[in-house]
Amino acid sequence: MALNVIKMKKMKGEGVPLSMLTAYDYPSARLAEEAGVDLILVGDSLGNVVLGYDSTLPVTLDDMVYHTRSVARGAGNTFIVADMPFMTYHGGIDETLRGVRRLMQEGHAHAVKMEGGLEICDTVRAVVNAGVPVLAHIGLTPQSVHTIGGYRVQGKDPEDARRLMKEAKALEQAGAFGIVLELVTEEVAEAITRELGIPTIGIGAGRRCDGQVLVFHDVLQYASPYREKRFVKTYADIGGVIRDGLTRYVQEVKERAFPAEEHVFAADESVLDSLYG
Ligand code: KIV
Numbered sequence: 001m002a003l004n005v006i007k008m009k010k011m012k013g014e015g016v017p018l019s020m021l022t023a024y025d026y027p028s029a030r031l032a033e034e035a036g037v038d039l040i041l042v043g044d045s046l047g048n049v050v051l052g053y054d055s056t057l058p059v060t061l062d063d064m065v066y067h068t069r070s071v072a073r074g075a076g077n078t079f080i081v082a083d084m085p086f087m088t089y090h091g092g093i094d095e096t097l098r099g100v101r102r103l104m105q106e107g108h109a110h111a112v113k114m115e116g117g118l119e120i121c122d123t124v125r126a127v128v129n130a131g132v133p134v135l136a137h138i139g140l141t142p143q144s145v146h147t148i149g150g151y152r153v154q155g156k157d158p159e160d161a162r163r164l165m166k167e168a169k170a171l172e173q174a175g176a177f178g179i180v181l182e183l184v185t186e187e188v189a190e191a192i193t194r195e196l197g198i199p200t201i202g203i204g205a206g207r208r209c210d211g212q213v214l215v216f217h218d219v220l221q222y223a224s225p226y227r228e229k230r231f232v233k234t235y236a237d238i239g240g241v242i243r244d245g246l247t248r249y250v251q252e253v254k255e256r257a258f259p260a261e262e263h264v265f266a267a268d269e270s271v272l273d274s275l276y277g
């Protein structure tokens, strides 16, 4: 594996950006690795983009283990972070560690990610003490969408900005190797990035973070369920390419243009004779 948490911190010091992308299965992981991404996130965005739910809340630990395993098989040389799903790290440290063990041992992740601020610092510390790197995640935390009251930009007022800064520092103190900043104003994300020794990885958090993360299906317009998002840049229209290809396939079957002569297996005449005597 090319990358580790020590190197990531060093890259921050050298001003080398970290590229992170989500992946959910063998082909997406393989392509992400071939493209040279530094870190793969098996995000619980799995729920929205692959499983068709309208939030990340229904995603289970079993779902995460299953998908992390397939990602690991596709990207054997990339640092893989797996999301701890909704409500699997709030019920006591024993239960949390059982979930972490499954993502690491059965899923073959190298680290786990958890959403939350001060309230999860003890948990982060315990997981790190167990030898597992933890990526923190603050700002817009989709697992708390119902308490946050929607997918809104964070860090827009002074009180909110101070809270985010306090959370980031506490999570670094607790031993997190990095922090995802989701939907945070650029100025606040920049200030946090400057204050921390560990890398920040932004999504909708402006230009000054130490790294960037995006969702695979958003980047490639691969039937992403989300409407246009200001912070996403699309680099290909994979959905369009797939739809066109499949439409032509359906059409050619209907027109009996497929299969053509080059696709068929012919038997010799004796076979035909034996059938019709
Ligand atoms: O699940 C996910 O894809 C994430 C990223 C948006 C950071 O948590």
Ligand code: NA
Pocket (backbone or CB within 6 Å): 043, 044, 045, 056, 083
């Ligand atoms: Na997530």
